[in-house]
Amino acid sequence: MFISKNLNVxxxxxxxxxxxxxxxLAKKYGTPLYVLDExxxxxxxxxxxxxxxxxxxxxxxxxxxxxxxxxxxxxxIMKDEQMGVDTVSIGEMYTAILxxxxxxxxxxxxxxxxxxxxxxxxxxxxxxxxxxxxNELEMIDSIAKEANSKVDILIRVKPGIDAHTHDFxxxxxxxxKFGFAIETGEALSVVKLVSKFDNINxxxxxxxxxxxxxxxxxxxxxxxxxxxxxSDVKDETGIEMLELNLGGGFGIKYIDKDDPVDYEExxxxxxxxxxxKCDQYNLKKPFIVIEPGRSLIAPxxxxxxxxxxxxxxxxxxxxxxxxxxxTDNPRYALYKSEYDAIVANKANEERxxxxxxxxxxxxxxxxxxxxxxxxxxxxxxxxxxCATGAYNYSMSSNYNRNLKPAVIMVKGGKSRVIVNRETLxxxxxxxx
Ligand code: LLP
Numbered sequence: 026m027f028i029s030k031n032l033n034v035x036x037x038x039x040x041x042x043x044x045x046x047x048x049x050l051a052k053k054y055g056t057p058l059y060v061l062d063e064x065x066x067x068x069x070x071x072x073x074x075x076x077x078x079x080x081x082x083x084x085x086x087x088x089x090x091x092x093x094x095x096x097x098x099x100x101x102i103m104k105d106e107q108m109g110v111d112t113v114s115i116g117e118m119y120t121a122i123l124x125x126x127x128x129x130x131x132x133x134x135x136x137x138x139x140x141x142x143x144x145x146x147x148x149x150x151x152x153x154x155x156x157x158x159x160n161e162l163e164m165i166d167s168i169a170k171e172a173n174s175k176v177d178i179l180i181r182v183k184p185g186i187d188a189h190t191h192d193f194x195x196x197x198x199x200x201x202k203f204g205f206a207i208e209t210g211e212a213l214s215v216v217k218l219v220s221k222f223d224n225i226n227x228x229x230x231x232x233x234x235x236x237x238x239x240x241x242x243x244x245x246x247x248x249x250x251x252x253x254x255x256s257d258v259k260d261e262t263g264i265e266m267l268e269l270n271l272g273g274g275f276g277i278k279y280i281d282k283d284d285p286v287d288y289e290e291x292x293x294x295x296x297x298x299x300x301x302k303c304d305q306y307n308l309k310k311p312f313i314v315i316e317p318g319r320s321l322i323a324p325x326x327x328x329x330x331x332x333x334x335x336x337x338x339x340x341x342x343x344x345x346x347x348x349x350x351x352t353d354n355p356r357y358a359l360y361k362s363e364y365d366a367i368v369a370n371k372a373n374e375e376r377x378x379x380x381x382x383x384x385x386x387x388x389x390x391x392x393x394x395x396x397x398x399x400x401x402x403x404x405x406x407x408x409x410x411c412a413t414g415a416y417n418y419s420m421s422s423n424y425n426r427n428l429k430p431a432v433i434m435v436k437g438g439k440s441r442v443i444v445n446r447e448t449l450x451x452x453x454x455x456x457x
Contacts (some may be wrong), residue, residue, distance in 0.1 A: 027040075030324070034372045038370070038372060039369055039372060040367050047060070047369045050237075055446065058433065059326060061322070065324060066321060067106055069071050069288075070102075070108055072320070073292075085313035085314060088107075088109035088111045089103045096120065096418075098434065108130070110126060113134045114135065115145050118145060121303070131153075133151050143161060150174075156180050156181060181202045181232070183207065184251060190275065217261075228266065232250075232271060238276050244271065251269055255311065265309065269313050269316075270316065273317045280364065288320065322415045328354060330408045332345055333385070343379075346382070348393075349384060349430065351424065356417070356420070369409045370407050379397065381397060
């Protein structure tokens with residue numbers, strides 16, 4: 026009946042998340058409100074870990090891609106679950122370290138890391154820097170020299186795979202700002218160059234082929250191409266790269282028609298391809314890293330809003346306006362990403378109308394979705410938008426000087442704030 030398995034309806038006819046009444050949560054904390062289910066996040070971490078344990082002989086690490094949702098509490102949970110984390114800025118690294126996350130299990134990504142970020146990474150002994158351009162290779166070497174240390178890196182390569190997803194979130198093809206192309210020989214020449222830097226250790230290779238991918242095949246193909254690359258590198262240079270990071274991108278169910286594959290299936294298929302190719306090329310099976318972001322956390326989250334204005338335009342459409350919008354969830358405005366929504370206090374009722382859910386920003390494109398089938402919504406109702414745990418809070422903004430919502434975590438029938446709601450003082454904090 027609902028998109029995510031942690032959602033249900035109680036005897037009052039209200040939507041629940043992890044057994045907690047969402048209408049009560051809205052009353053207690055106000056709206057808009059991000060709600061995350063801790064048990065589901067932990068369960069997802071364990072599923073990914075178990076898939077590596079079962080199909081790849083425990084020879085790997087699951088890194089949570091924290092761009093999906095970053096705050097201190099999530100890094101504490103990831104530490105507790107013995108995960109690694111993928112970061113992509115000094116802000117994410119800083120938050121992780123402040124939360125006590127072990128720096129050796131942090132990976133730093135980014136197509137244009139600044140000197141400040143690289144220095145921070147080296148000084149804090151971040152586990153791996155994933156090198157994306159030649160500029161940063163030189164910077165890393167000189168920073169490491171100054172710090173009298175050696176830095177472990179992976180090189181980011183483009184395996185040239187089209188993973189059939191939205192253009193904006195496709196990163197593995199040749200025309201991408203990320204990484205070095207295998208096809209053109211660029212990636213191999215970078216490997217040769219790396220061996221000239223005294224303060225850099227080349228540990229392995231990384232790729233990420235896209236996001237919200239609902240098939241297994243592109244991942245298997247990526248593994249195939251990457252092992253081929255590792256073999257070419259060995260033949261040409263004698264260097265055997267012992268770590269293979271295959272990135273993230275595993276799809277989830279946002280709307281009924283999405284049919285994601287069970288996480289286990291990915292690892293099963295990828296592991297068997299790696300085994301086959303390593304046998305074929307006579308290579309040692311590399312330590313494997315995967316970086317799920319969305320799939321770990323999106324299904325664990327919902328956003329609660331209060332319905333305000335209702336505008337029926339005969340023969341055109343009905344707008345249901347909410348007290349949030351593109352400032353807390355820009356994904357429809359950016360990618361036309363679809364969501365399921367439920368009137369939380371009418372969760373048992375028929376979805377009797379087709380509506381457009383509009384945000385409150387001064388912008389026509391500020392929509393959460395169009396042609397959405399919904400229970401009859403009126404002013405004062407609580408609206409829940411499902412599967413918003415990833416790339417909502419982390420992509421939120423203060424456009425129109427709207428305040429960012431609070432984030433709460435639910436677990437064991439209880440709820441707690443993990444990110445405070447912004448205040449008016451927060452909004453003017455940096456103004457002179
Ligand atoms: N690793 C790397 C190197 C990545 O670039 C990404 C996502 C991930 C892992 C995690 O991918 P995931 O498992 O979450 O699909 N803002 C977009 C998504 C951008 C993803 C960018 N990179 C969205 O809202 O759909």
